[in-house]
Structure formats: C-alpha cells, structure tokens
Amino acid sequence: MHDGQETYLAPRLLALLTYFVEHRGEVLSRDRIVESVWGHLDAATDDSVNVAVSSLRRELGDTRRPHRVILAIPRRGYRFDPDAIAPIEGDAVPAPSAPHPESGAGAGRAGSIAGLHGSGRTAGLVLGLLVVVAAVIAAVITIGAYRPDAPPPPTVGNPPADSTAHAAAPDDRKAVAVLPFLDMTPGGDHGPFADGLADRIIHMLTLSPDLDVTARTSSFAFRDASAGIGDIAERLDVDVILEGSVQRADDQIRVLAQLIDADTEMHLWSRSYDRPAGELFALQDDIANEVARTMTDTLLPGTGEPAADSQQVWELITRGRLAMDRFTLGDSEQAVAHFDAALALQPDNVDALIGLVDAIGMVRSQGPMRTAEDREDFTEEYLERARRLAPDSSQVVRALGDWHFRSNRPEQAIETYRRAVALNPNDATAHRNLGRVLFRMGRFDDATESLRKAVQLDPLFGLGPVWLADAFWAQGRAEEALFRLRRFLEERPGFAQAHDRIATYLAQSGQTGQAMRHIVRAHELDPDSPGRRFSMCEFWLQIGDDLSAEACTNTLAESYDLPFRIGYLRQIIHGFRGEWDAMERELEAIVALGNRDPLTPALLAQSYSRHDCPRALALLEERFPVLFDAPSGLTPMMLLPARTAIHCLQQTGRGDRAETLLASFSDQVERTRTEQGPWLVSGIETAWDHALHGRHEQALVALEELVEDWRYYWWGLDYYPEFAPIRDTPRFRALMERLERGVAEEREYFEAHRDAPLT
Structure with a gap:
C-alpha cells in the first residue's frame, strides 16, 4: 500500500x-x-x-x-x-x-x-x-x-538458512578498482599526469593471476561523480577501492594513496609517497605492488615490454587512451594523433603501437566503408613491429586476434583471443572481442560467457553491455537485453552506440517512433560520424518518411565521399517506393565496388530471383558457397541468402538440393523463433519458411501475427516472390493497411516527442 x-x-x-x-x-x-x-x-x-x-x-x-x-x-x-x-x-x-x-x-x-x-x-x-x-x-x-x-x-x-548447499561463497579471486587520482597541483594543470599514474597502476595490477581488476574505462567513469565508496564498489562489483591524489612541484611528486574496503569503507592502508619526478615509473610499480601484496600476499610479475622512455611519451599515450574511451569519430581521430606523436618520440613503444592500431580501427569502423582499392590493412606494419618487440604481450596477442577477425579468419581469431585471455585474464577487450567473434559465428551461449566476463571487468564501457545485450536478444532474453541497455543509458547517456543498438531492438518490437528518437540522439552525440548520419537516413524509412530519408541521403552525399553507403541508402529508398528496377541497378553498382559486406550481394541475388533465378544462383554460389555444401554451413546470419537460394532451386528444377537446404533453413528459423535470433533477423523468417514449404495459409497467419508489434522493414512485403500466391488476397491487403496505420502512428509519436528528454 x-x-x-x-x-x-x-x-x-x-x-x-x-x-x-x-x-x-x-x-x-x-x-x-x-x-x-x-x-x-x-x-x-x-x-x-x-x-x-x-x-x-x-x-x-x-x-x-x-x-x-x-x-x-x-x-x-x-x-x-x-x-x-x-x-x-x-x-x-x-x-x-x-x-x-x-x-x-x-x-x-x-x-x-x-x-x-x-x-x-x-x-x-x-x-x-x-x-x-x-x-x-x-x-x-x-x-x-x-x-x-x-x-x-x-x-x-x-533448506534451512544455515544450509551449506546454498551458502554465499564469495569468489576466491579478489576484485579491485582504481579510481582516477585527483590532481591537487595548485594550478590544476596536471590532469593527464594524474590519469597516467592511475592507468599504469591498473595495467600493473591486471598482471596478477589472483585479482580481478576493473578496467580504466569503467573506474574512470566516476571521475566527477558524487557517489560514495560503497556505491561505487557496488556498481563495479569489487572488494576494494584504491583512490589517491597527486601533487607535483618542480621535480618532486607527492602521491597519497588509500586502499579502502568496500564493505566497511574502512582504510586497509594509507600511504604517502614523496619521490623525484625521475622515479615516476618506479613509484607506479611500488603502489601497484603494495595493493597486490595487501590483497594476495604476492608481488606482481614484470611486463617484459619496453616502457615509455619519457614522461611526455607516457602522457601522450594516456591522452590517446582516454580519447578512445569516448568512442566517437572525432575522439578516435584525436587518439590517432596522440599515438602518432608518441611514436615520433619513441618508435619502439608497444603501448603506442597497439594504441595506434586500435585507434585506426575505431576510425575505420565509424568512417567510410572499405573498397576494393583499400583492402590492404595499413595497420599491419604497426602490429608487426609490436610483435617483434613483445611477442608474448597480451595486448599484442589480442590485437593479432583483431587482425585475424578483420581478415575473415574467425577460427584463428578465436584461438588467438583465447591465448590473450590466458596471458592476461583481466584483459576486458580480449574477452569482449572473443565474445563478438563467437556471436558472429552463431555461438550465442559461448559468446554470452565471454561477454559477461568482459562486462564484469569493464561494466561501464559501452561496447561490452551493448554486445552482451545482443547476445541476450539472440537467445530470446529480450527483457534482459533492453533492461541492460536502458540501465547503461541511465549511467552513460552520452554513449552513442548504446542509443543506436536500443533503437534497433525498439524497432523490432514495433516502437519505431521511440527508436527514431534514440537514432537522432546518437547523431547529436557523434555529429562528425557519417555512420551515425547513415543510420538516421535509414531510420526515416522505419517511420515511413521517404522524403526525409532522401533529403538526409543527399546531405550525406554532399558532405562525404561514401559511394557504398550512399548507394545502399538509395537502393533501399527505391525499394520503399516499389521501384524495383532502379533498386537493382543501385545494388549492382554497390556490389561492383568490391566491399566485404555480405548483405548487399544477398540483396542483389534476391532482386535477381524475381526474374532471373539462374543469375541469382550463380551469384549466391560465388559469394555464399557454404549454402551449397552437404550439409550446408547455414547460420542465423545467412537466412536471407538461403531463402533466395531455396526459392531459385525450386524454380529451376533442383528440388532435391532445395529440400536439403530448406530442412536446414527450417531448423534455423525454429531456432530464431524460440531464441529471437541476432539483430539481423527481421521477424518474417517464419512466414518465409511456410511459404517455401507451400503452406500459404500458415504464411499469411504468421504475417498477421506480426502486425501489432512489428514495424521492422515493414515495407515491400509484396516484393518477395514466394508471397505471390497470397499477395492479392483481401487478408494480405488488410494486414498491409494495418501496418501502414501503425507506422503512421509511430511517426506522429516521434514528431510530438522528438524534443522531449529521453528516459
């Protein structure tokens, strides 16, 4: 009450x-x-x-x-x-x-x-x-x-409360978080110095085999927070907190460090260190070893990597890492500049080399997509230099796993990531990237295990919670996926990628108006990113506004040289308007660019299937040969090209092969029906499956069941050739009208609430 x-x-x-x-x-x-x-x-x-x-x-x-x-x-x-x-x-x-x-x-x-x-x-x-x-x-x-x-x-x-079967048994490994050290210098102009000190202590502590160490990206999120130690410890799920302050005057450094118990908020120890500036690196190691000795009765192993040979190099690396934490295009470009400057001063610095590789990759992920003339990975040179300097460094091995993944060698990537995790169990990035490649291979349970460990170590860095939400969604745990994204956005409302991902799931559940608000917010947070503007152009179609989508696309084309993305947007606008021939010409031009993207050849084959199945099958055999293996290598990510292949195999008299592939297709569709499937699953796969089996009444029922809570790529249902037997029925026309009314309502919602705060 x-x-x-x-x-x-x-x-x-x-x-x-x-x-x-x-x-x-x-x-x-x-x-x-x-x-x-x-x-x-x-x-x-x-x-x-x-x-x-x-x-x-x-x-x-x-x-x-x-x-x-x-x-x-x-x-x-x-x-x-x-x-x-x-x-x-x-x-x-x-x-x-x-x-x-x-x-x-x-x-x-x-x-x-x-x-x-x-x-x-x-x-x-x-x-x-x-x-x-x-x-x-x-x-x-x-x-x-x-x-x-x-x-x-x-x-x-x-059982009784004292039952040993359910006793609360804490993990044997202790967990620690290092908060950013306060800059107590009178001028307040040594922030990067203080940050670098804490960052190095974190790095040293990660080498302990007996500690779980919260990543910098999460512990530094409490830089300006008013939360108490207990509150911070709860959010980061740690046993102890290390906090401190730094004062610097001329060539002297004074550091006050305090190790605090999370349960009692009592000091386990408090130390004051006065050292010459030239002993900075030894001071960092002393503090880290004091923490490790207090918590585990052991000292930390050495890194074996060449350290920064000057404070200037050290501060540039720190600035680069903090810029990458913000995960926008502009900040990624700043990080590249910082790491470049560090390498100009010290070409053999492993931290700077790997930082540059990671920063370039972040820029690439948010900037233009790759073309046939741009396939050479120009970060390979930096990675190879780092491998020669420190072949057993966990961050070097993790970066090598990234290179395998970018080069479409997923099994080698998995093996390499597992080696990185063995070298440093506290490497949240290695756990996170391992989970991502497992997810891409459809191994959702394994992906969840790795991503949960990444989030445990780095709960407030957005990619971990976002990717873990993807894994939950793929397993049918939609409530947990949306809960995790919403909770993360409450804490980090400025992380654009989280807005982008929750928009996808809201759209899949019919809330396209609210989804569009998140897409707009992501663009506002990262206005220099063509990827964010691209998403906004595409999402205008989710709320049925093709004129705004076209205007957005034209503005994007005037601002950036992005032939792939512009072509993709124009083909989808043509599809929205039912201009199928124009859509096909755009798809042919995109595929001719030679991008690695698997979606566009699947869309082009789908377009060919409407009038030229032999041509569609030839393209599919070239780009998706595993579909024609026995058994096929079908995954949930490949349902779209598989659907086209089955239809055309049926149309060209290859019924036996079509039946084999259709059996695998049906298995995957059942999996996505019960587990939801990854975000690439659009929702109409069950209707496809019924139609390909000739069960047209069931296909119509499956589509009707979607109408009330589904708006995801709702246009063009009459485009699919397998729906031809039901396309002109009154029930099909009625469901299309209901979809269009629902989309119109979502568009009205967006216009009425576009300036309201997101909650």
Whole structure:
C-alpha cells in the first residue's frame, strides 16, 4: 500500500520479495536466489536476478543510491535490511480489495510492512504481503506479519538458512578498482599526469593471476561523480577501492594513496609517497605492488615490454587512451594523433603501437566503408613491429586476434583471443572481442560467457553491455537485453552506440517512433560520424518518411565521399517506393565496388530471383558457397541468402538440393523463433519458411501475427516472390493497411516527442 493505493506485484517479484523477507539480514548469493526462487529454470541467471532485483527496488521506492532495503554486497549477492522498514500491526493496514486480475487467484490479507524510513517518494509506503497462489505450481504460500524483532519464519520448500548447499561463497579471486587520482597541483594543470599514474597502476595490477581488476574505462567513469565508496564498489562489483591524489612541484611528486574496503569503507592502508619526478615509473610499480601484496600476499610479475622512455611519451599515450574511451569519430581521430606523436618520440613503444592500431580501427569502423582499392590493412606494419618487440604481450596477442577477425579468419581469431585471455585474464577487450567473434559465428551461449566476463571487468564501457545485450536478444532474453541497455543509458547517456543498438531492438518490437528518437540522439552525440548520419537516413524509412530519408541521403552525399553507403541508402529508398528496377541497378553498382559486406550481394541475388533465378544462383554460389555444401554451413546470419537460394532451386528444377537446404533453413528459423535470433533477423523468417514449404495459409497467419508489434522493414512485403500466391488476397491487403496505420502512428509519436528528454 502507498498513500492508500494498492500495488500488485507480478508473481515473480512477489516470490523474490517473500524469499528476501524470509531470509532477512542474510547475504544471499545470486545462485542461491536462482535455485530457491526460480528453481532450475534455464532462463534464470545472474542477470535474471539483477533485472528482478532492480524491478523490485523500483516497486518499493528503493531506487536512489545508496539502496536502503535491498543492499548489494559486492561480489557476494544481496541482503534484505529489516532496519530500513517499520512494522505495521494488525488493523493499521486496510484490508485489500478484490484481487487484481494480474495478482493470481486466492489473494488475501496476510500482514504488512511499513515503508522506508525517510522522506520523498518512499515515505509512508505500506507493503501488503498477500497470500499467493503460484500459477506454475498451484502452491499457496502464506506470509505472516513481519516484525523486525521476531525470529525468522520457517522457509517454504527451501533448506534451512544455515544450509551449506546454498551458502554465499564469495569468489576466491579478489576484485579491485582504481579510481582516477585527483590532481591537487595548485594550478590544476596536471590532469593527464594524474590519469597516467592511475592507468599504469591498473595495467600493473591486471598482471596478477589472483585479482580481478576493473578496467580504466569503467573506474574512470566516476571521475566527477558524487557517489560514495560503497556505491561505487557496488556498481563495479569489487572488494576494494584504491583512490589517491597527486601533487607535483618542480621535480618532486607527492602521491597519497588509500586502499579502502568496500564493505566497511574502512582504510586497509594509507600511504604517502614523496619521490623525484625521475622515479615516476618506479613509484607506479611500488603502489601497484603494495595493493597486490595487501590483497594476495604476492608481488606482481614484470611486463617484459619496453616502457615509455619519457614522461611526455607516457602522457601522450594516456591522452590517446582516454580519447578512445569516448568512442566517437572525432575522439578516435584525436587518439590517432596522440599515438602518432608518441611514436615520433619513441618508435619502439608497444603501448603506442597497439594504441595506434586500435585507434585506426575505431576510425575505420565509424568512417567510410572499405573498397576494393583499400583492402590492404595499413595497420599491419604497426602490429608487426609490436610483435617483434613483445611477442608474448597480451595486448599484442589480442590485437593479432583483431587482425585475424578483420581478415575473415574467425577460427584463428578465436584461438588467438583465447591465448590473450590466458596471458592476461583481466584483459576486458580480449574477452569482449572473443565474445563478438563467437556471436558472429552463431555461438550465442559461448559468446554470452565471454561477454559477461568482459562486462564484469569493464561494466561501464559501452561496447561490452551493448554486445552482451545482443547476445541476450539472440537467445530470446529480450527483457534482459533492453533492461541492460536502458540501465547503461541511465549511467552513460552520452554513449552513442548504446542509443543506436536500443533503437534497433525498439524497432523490432514495433516502437519505431521511440527508436527514431534514440537514432537522432546518437547523431547529436557523434555529429562528425557519417555512420551515425547513415543510420538516421535509414531510420526515416522505419517511420515511413521517404522524403526525409532522401533529403538526409543527399546531405550525406554532399558532405562525404561514401559511394557504398550512399548507394545502399538509395537502393533501399527505391525499394520503399516499389521501384524495383532502379533498386537493382543501385545494388549492382554497390556490389561492383568490391566491399566485404555480405548483405548487399544477398540483396542483389534476391532482386535477381524475381526474374532471373539462374543469375541469382550463380551469384549466391560465388559469394555464399557454404549454402551449397552437404550439409550446408547455414547460420542465423545467412537466412536471407538461403531463402533466395531455396526459392531459385525450386524454380529451376533442383528440388532435391532445395529440400536439403530448406530442412536446414527450417531448423534455423525454429531456432530464431524460440531464441529471437541476432539483430539481423527481421521477424518474417517464419512466414518465409511456410511459404517455401507451400503452406500459404500458415504464411499469411504468421504475417498477421506480426502486425501489432512489428514495424521492422515493414515495407515491400509484396516484393518477395514466394508471397505471390497470397499477395492479392483481401487478408494480405488488410494486414498491409494495418501496418501502414501503425507506422503512421509511430511517426506522429516521434514528431510530438522528438524534443522531449529521453528516459
């Protein structure tokens, strides 16, 4: 109850709250919560617990940090704090009204808990704990009146609280985060110096085999935050925090460093170091070793890499790394300049060489796409120099894995990334990039494991949460994917890539108006990136505005020399308008550019299939030969070219081969139906499958089921030749009209809310 109003919890949240109340004051591990509340459901994971706890906190008004009712205990789990609430006795609570339709049958009165102590939204909250009939098992769970001074009630169907089977067992590896050191120099002009000091300490600590070390990109996110140590430790999921300050005067450096326990917020130690500036690098190593010795009773191994030979080189490398953290085109170009300057001063610096390789790759990912004349990877020279200098460096090995991946050698990339992780288990980038290549190969479970480790080590660097959201979505865990993206954007609203990805998923779930708002925001955050403007041009079509898409494309063409992207946009605009011949000519011109992109030849083959199946099959055999293997090497990423191949094999009398490929296609479609599939899955694959089997009624039903919550590439459904038998039916025309009405409503929503804050 809150201000006399009843709030009904979903059964999942009420079961979770029940368990917390029954075990109040105990630290409950995520594994224990999963098994005791959800049972052994495959979908229940650590992330399921995180989503549910966040939702329950929101219902209780326990949303402001630091949390006061459901406390996160770093690296161990959660604890329900009974001291944050007050009991309401007997008749002080109004009797609940008739059960809410969503609350389940058998709801009744069973005692209560008063609200959080304090003011604001949480004041006066009364939580009525109802009798619940769990729909899945039809078992009635009764919760008695809760009093903080009463002994814990008996558990229902769970082992006793002291059961060793579910004891909260912290990870043997300790976790540490190093916050950016404060610049206490009177002029306040030594920020890069202070950042470089902390960055080097982080790098040294990552070499410990017994520590989990939060990456710089996440710990530095708290540079200007007002959060307390406990709050930061909770968000980064660490045991201890290292913070400090730096003062520099002439040739002297004074550093104050403090190692703080996350649970108690007490100092484990505090040290003051006064050194000559020439001993900077030794000072960094001393602080890192002091941390390692305190936490693990061991010292750190050496890096074996040539260190910076001057403070100027060291500061340039630091500036380059911090610029890359912002992940925009302009910042990436600044990073290239910083690393270039460092290499001009010290050509054999491995950090600068690998930094330059990474920065160039980031520029390439956000700038023009590659052409046939631009296939030589000009970063190979820098990578080879780094390999000669430090062949066993984890960052060099990781960069080699990136090179294999860019060169379309995924198996070599996986092997190399695994070696990088073995060399340095704290290399979040290696874990993240390993997860990405596994994802691209359709190995979504393996990808999730690697990406979750990357996010554990670097929770606030956007690519990790974004790519992990991709993996969740591909496994059918859409709620967790969207939750992760939304939570990340609450903390880092300026990360453009997260806006771009959540727009894709919102569009796939029919919310194209809201999706367009995120696309516009991504462009505002990264206005120099042609990739962001490209996405905005394309998304105008998602809300049915081809004139704005065309104007956007023309502006992009005037500003950048991007023949691939401009051609792609123009062909899709032609397709939106039903100008099929013009679309095909644009696709032919794009494919002739020789890009590595696999989508455009698939689209061109699809266009040929409308009037020239032999030509379509020839193109598919050239560009997608695995489709014609026995068995085929079909993955969820290749459903579009596979669909075209099946149709044309059927049309050209190669029925046996078509049947074999169709069986693999159907298996993959079933997988995407039950697991959602990667973002390249558009949603109509089930209808394709029915149509290719000749089940036209089922195909029509599958399309009708999409209409209410699907707007993703909704135009051109009449384009696909396998839909020809249903194209002119009244039901098909009716579903197209409903789609168009829904898109028009989304466009109106966007226009009405385009300037409103994103929440």
